[in-house]
Amino acid sequence: MTADRRRYRVIVWGTGAVGSELIATVLDHPDEFEIVGARVYSEHKHGTDIGTLVGRESIGVRASIHVDAILATDADCVLYAPRITDLDDVCAILAAGKNVATTAFLFHPKRIAPDDRERLLEACRVGGTTVHGSGLNPGNISGVLPLALSGMSRTIERITLQERADWSVYESTSITFGAMGFGQPAERINVAENEFLAFNSGLFTEQVWFLSDELNAGIDEVTATVEAVPAQEDHRIFDHLLRAGTTAGQRWIWTGRRRGEPLIEIEVLWTVGGEYPGHWPTPEHGWTLTIEGDPSMRTHFFSLASFTRAVDIREHVRSASVATAMQVLNAVPAICAAPPGFATMATLPLIRSRVGFGNDTPEWGSVQ
Numbered sequence: 408m409t410a411d412r413r414r415y416r417v418i419v420w421g422t423g424a425v426g427s428e429l430i431a432t433v434l435d436h437p438d439e440f441e442i443v444g445a446r447v448y449s450e451h452k453h454g455t456d457i458g459t460l461v462g463r464e465s466i467g468v469r470a471s472i473h474v475d476a477i478l479a480t481d482a483d484c485v486l487y488a489p490r491i492t493d494l495d496d497v498c499a500i501l502a503a504g505k506n507v508a509t510t511a512f513l514f515h516p517k518r519i520a521p522d523d524r525e526r527l528l529e530a531c532r533v534g535g536t537t538v539h540g541s542g543l544n545p546g547n548i549s550g551v552l553p554l555a556l557s558g559m560s561r562t563i564e565r566i567t568l569q570e571r572a573d574w575s576v577y578e579s580t581s582i583t584f585g586a587m588g589f590g591q592p593a594e595r596i597n598v599a600e601n602e603f604l605a606f607n608s609g610l611f612t613e614q615v616w617f618l619s620d621e622l623n624a625g626i627d628e629v630t631a632t633v634e635a636v637p638a639q640e641d642h643r644i645f646d647h648l649l650r651a652g653t654t655a656g657q658r659w660i661w662t663g664r665r666r667g668e669p670l671i672e673i674e675v676l677w678t679v680g681g682e683y684p685g686h687w688p689t690p691e692h693g694w695t696l697t698i699e700g701d702p703s704m705r706t707h708f709f710s711l712a713s714f715t716r717a718v719d720i721r722e723h724v725r726s727a728s729v730a731t732a733m734q735v736l737n738a739v740p741a742i743c744a745a746p747p748g749f750a751t752m753a754t755l756p757l758i759r760s761r762v763g764f765g766n767d768t769p770e771w772g773s774v775q
C-alpha cells in the first residue's frame with residue numbers, strides 16, 4: 408500500500424477539546440495539511456486567527472461563525488467536531504463537495520434513521536463526497552479493536568466492552584453537570600428527559616449493532632438500561648458543588664441480544680466526586696474489552712500524556728481528545744480516496760499514523 412501524497416486542505420468545524428487538537432496537529436504538519444477555515448460557535452471566537460485560537464502564531468486565516476462563508480471555502484475535507492451534530496450542516500458540507508471526517512456521529516450508518524441515511528447519501532451523491540465517523544469510543548476501541556481481535560477467534564460467545572471513568576478531572580463542568588446530568592436528581596437520568604444522554608445512548612446502540620453486523624452475530628435487539636447513583640456527601644468539582652443526594656454515578660449498559668441471549672454488551676461506569684458504588688463491577692480505569700469464546704481474550708486500554716515523563720493531570724486528561732482527534736485526522740487520505748457515500752470503520756483500510764515517528768519518507772507502506 409502506498410499513501411496518497413497529496414496535501415489536504417481542511418476545515419475544522421468546532422474548535423473545542425477535539426477541534427483544538429486537530430488544528431494544532433494540522434499546523435504541525437504543513438506538508439500534509441493546510442487549514443483553510445474553522446467554524447466556531449461563540450461570538451467571541453468569530454474573526455479570531457485560527458493559529459492564535461490554539462495558542463500558536465497567527466496564520467492569516469480567521470475562524471468564522473458564518474456557515475455560508477465556510478461552505479464557500481474550497482477544501483478537501485471538513486473535520487467535523489461540534490458538541491451537537493446538525494445534519495443540515497453536514498448535508499450542506501457534503502453537497503458542497505467537501506468530504507467529512509467526524510468524531511461526533513455516524514459510527515454505523517446502516518442503522519441510523521432511514522430518512523437521515525437517505526439525506527446524507529443524497530448529499531454525498533450531489534457533492535461526490537464521502538463521510539466517515541470514528542474516534543476513541545465510539546470508534547477505535549469499540550469498533551476497530553474488537554474486529555481486529557476477532558481475527559484470532561474460533562468461536563465467540565460474548566463481547567463486552569467496559570468503560571470506567573471518573574469525570575471529576577474534566578474542567579468542562581458544563582458538559583458533566585449540564586449535558587450529562589451529574590448533580591441532578593437520579594430520576595432525571597434517562598433518555599426521555601435528557602437530550603444529550605438520548606443522543607449519546609443512540610451512538611452506543613449503533614456501536615453494538617456495528618459489531619453485530621460486522622461479526623455476523625445476528626442480534627435482533629439492542630436495549631439500553633441506566634442506573635443513577637446519588638452522592639453520599641457534597642463534593643467540590645472545579646466551579647461546581649455536587650450536592651449529596653444528587654447523581655454522582657451513572658451505569659449504562661447497551662445489550663445486543665439474539666433470541667433473548669445477550670451477545671454484545673457495552674457498559675459505561677461513570678462517576679464524579681470519587682465515590683464508587685460498592686455493588687458495581689470494578690474493571691481498571693479506562694476500557695476493558697473482553698471476548699469470551701475460543702480463545703477468550705481480554706485487553707485493557709487507557710491513554711495518558713506519557714508513561715515516562717512527569718506530566719500535569721490536565722495533559723493526561725487531554726490525551727483522550729488527542730486520540731479521538733488523530734483517529735479521524737489520520738483517516739483523511741483514506742476518506743478522500745474512498746468512493747462517494749459512507750466510509751466506515753469496517754470499509755476503510757486500517758487507519759494508521761504516517762508521521763507519528765517524525766519521519767516523513769514520501770513513499771511509505773508495506774514492503775512487498
Ligand SMILES: NC(=O)c1ccc[n+]([C@@H]2O[C@H](COP(=O)([O-])OP(=O)(O)OC[C@H]3O[C@@H](n4cnc5c(N)ncnc54)[C@H](OP(=O)(O)O)[C@@H]3O)[C@@H](O)[C@H]2O)c1
Pocket residue numbers: 421422423424425426446447448449452488489490491492510511512541542543544545546579582728731
Ligand atoms: N468518538 C469519540 O470517541 C469522541 C470522544 C470525544 C468527543 N467526541 C465528540 O466529538 C465532538 C467534539 O468533542 P469536544 O470534546 O471537542 O467537545 P466540546 O469541547 O464540548 O465542544 C466542541 C465545540 O462545540 C461548539 N458548540 C457550542 N455550541 C454549540 C452548538 N449549539 N452546536 C454545536 N456545537 C456547539 C463549541 O464551539 P465554540 O468554542 O465556538 O463555542 C465547542 O468548541 C462532540 O460531538 C463529542 O461528543 C467523540
